Amino acid sequence: METKRDLLQRFLKGIETGDAMAAAVVNEDKYIQHNPQTHEGSEGIAALFARLSKTSPRVTFKRVFEDGDFAFAHNEYDFASLRAAFEVFRFEDGQAVEHWDNIQPLLGPNHSGRGMLDGSTEITDLDKTEANRALARTFVEEVLIGRQPERLADFIAEDLIQHSPDLADGLPALRTALEQTENGHPVLVYERLHRVLAEGNFVLCVCEGQRKGVHTSFYELFRIEAGLIVEHWDTVEAIPPREEWKNNNGKF
Numbered sequence: 010m011e012t013k014r015d016l017l018q019r020f021l022k023g024i025e026t027g028d029a030m031a032a033a034v035v036n037e038d039k040y041i042q043h044n045p046q047t048h049e050g051s052e053g054i055a056a057l058f059a060r061l062s063k064t065s066p067r068v069t070f071k072r073v074f075e076d077g078d079f080a081f082a083h084n085e086y087d088f089a090s091l092r093a094a095f096e097v098f099r100f101e102d103g104q105a106v107e108h109w110d111n112i113q114p115l116l117g118p119n120h121s122g123r124g125m126l127d128g129s130t131e132i133t134d135l136d137k138t139e140a141n142r143a144l145a146r147t148f149v150e151e152v153l154i155g156r157q158p159e160r161l162a163d164f165i166a167e168d169l170i171q172h173s174p175d176l177a178d179g180l181p182a183l184r185t186a187l188e189q190t191e192n193g194h195p196v197l198v199y200e201r202l203h204r205v206l207a208e209g210n211f212v213l214c215v216c217e218g219q220r221k222g223v224h225t226s227f228y229e230l231f232r233i234e235a236g237l238i239v240e241h242w243d244t245v246e247a248i249p250p251r252e253e254w255k256n257n258n259g260k261f
Contacts, residue, residue, distance in 0.1 A: 011103075012075060012080075013075050013078075013079070013080035013098070013100050014073050014074070014075045014080050016034045016080065016098075016100065016103070016104075016105065017034075017073060017080040017081075017082055017096070017098050017105075018070055018073060018082070019031055019034055020032075020034035020035065020098075020105060021068050021070075021082070021084070021096060022068055023054075023058045024058055024061050024062070024066055024068055025062060025066050025067055025068045026058075026062060027058050027059045027061070027062030027063070028058070029055040029058070029059070031058060032054040032055035032058060033104075034104060034105055035054055035104060035105045035106075036101070036102075036104040036105065036106050037054060039101070039104075039106040040105065040106055040107070040108070041106065041107040041108070041258055042108055042256050042258060043107070043108060043109040043110075043256075043258050043259060043260055043261065044108070044109070044110050044256075044260075045248065045249055045253070045254040045255065045256065045258075045259070045260055046249065046253075046254075046255055047255060047256065048255045048256060064088070064089070066086065066087060066088050067085075067086070067087035068084060068085075068086060069084060069085040069086075069087075070082055070083075070084055071083045071084060071085060071126045071130065072130050072211070072230075074132070074206070074207075074208040074211060074213070075208060076138075076206045076207055076208055078099050078100050078101070079097060079098065079099050079100070079206055080097075080098050080100065081095065081096065081097040081098070081206050081213055082094075082095070082096045083095055083126065083230060083242065084096060085115065085126050086112070090114065090115075091114070091115035092112050092113065092114055092115055093112070093113055093114075093115045093116075093125040093126055093244050094110060094111065094112040094113075094244065095110060095111045095112075095213065095228040095230070095244055096108070096109075096110050097109040097110065097204075097206065097213075097215070109204075109215070109260075109261070111215075111226050111227075111228040111244045111245075111246045112244060112246060113244045113245055113246050116174035116175075117172075117174040118174075119171065119172070119173065119174050119175065119176055119177060120175075120176065120177035120182070121171060121177045121178040123170070123171065123172050123178070124172065125172055125173075125174055125242065125244075126172070126242070127172070128170060128172055128232075128240055128242065129170075129232055129240055132208055132209045132210065132211060133209050133210050134209045134210045134233075134234075135208070135209045137209065137210070137233075138207050138208060138209055139207075140236075141207055141209070141210060141211075141212050141233040142205050142207035142212055144164065144212075144233060144236065144238075145205060145207070145212035145214055145231050145233065145238070146202065146205045146214070147164070148164040148165075148231075148238065149199065149202050149205075149214045149216060149229070150202055152164060152187075153187070153199040153216070154199045154200065154201070154202065154216075156187075156195075158184050158187045158188055161180055161183065161184050161187075162180060164237065164238055165180050165183065165237065165238050166180070166234075166237045166238065166239045167179065167180050168180075168239075169183060169238065169239060169240070169241060170232075170239060170240040170241070171183065171240075171241055172240070172241060172242040172243070173186075173241065173242070173243050183241075191221060194222065196220065196221055197218070197219075197220055198218045198219040198220075199216050199217075199218040199227065200216075200217055200218040200219065201216065201217045201218070202214060202215070202216050203215045203216065203217060203261040204261075210232055210233050210234060211230065211231070211232055211233075212230070212231045212233060213228065213229070213230050213231075214227075214228070214229045214230075214231070215227075215228055215261065216228075216229065217248075217260070217261060220245060220247070223247050224247065224248045225245060225246065225247055225248060226245075226246045226247075226248055226260055226261070227243060227244075227245055228243060228244045228246075229241065229242075229243050230242040230243065248260050
């Protein structure tokens, strides 16, 4: 029997292959689409995949996880240009019924020579999933949303491995980014944590906020080791104004 992890990969690979069977992963009668730039119900998924496959897209899975009713992936897409993406699906009765994503142009390498998608991939510490989920949640709620950068060392390793394209390795670079201002206003403002998904040593936090005053979706992936965040990846995507949405479900 296919796992949710398998189903996610079969479905998204259908973008590349045009395989009509990939569309069967989705229950189109129930499917809720949270990408505000994607129409809902205007085109069957099989037809959509057939059309997209003619543009020679490439879908490369870097990390794929499973958490209860959810599967989530960290991917590279080549749709005429390279992009880094997080994809999240909720499943019922073996089919995908809800979808969220966060996609941005692939940038980098960063100041430490790291790419947005390279780094550790091995899932370990399955027995620590809930403890790691709780640690990441507390970090986001109290340090990022609560704006307490002085507490970074309680959660972040001093030698943090950083994959965010604008930052260097290490805790000091992250603190500088969180404290950065522009015209007297913080550049990064985290306002709400919507979802925390976890498997073993990896935790994905889905956040809403502002970047330079623009309504923004932040997806933050953490690798946790011995009670500290030791590696970090992200995607940052501006949320289009409400009048430009192509469905009514909202980004989150």
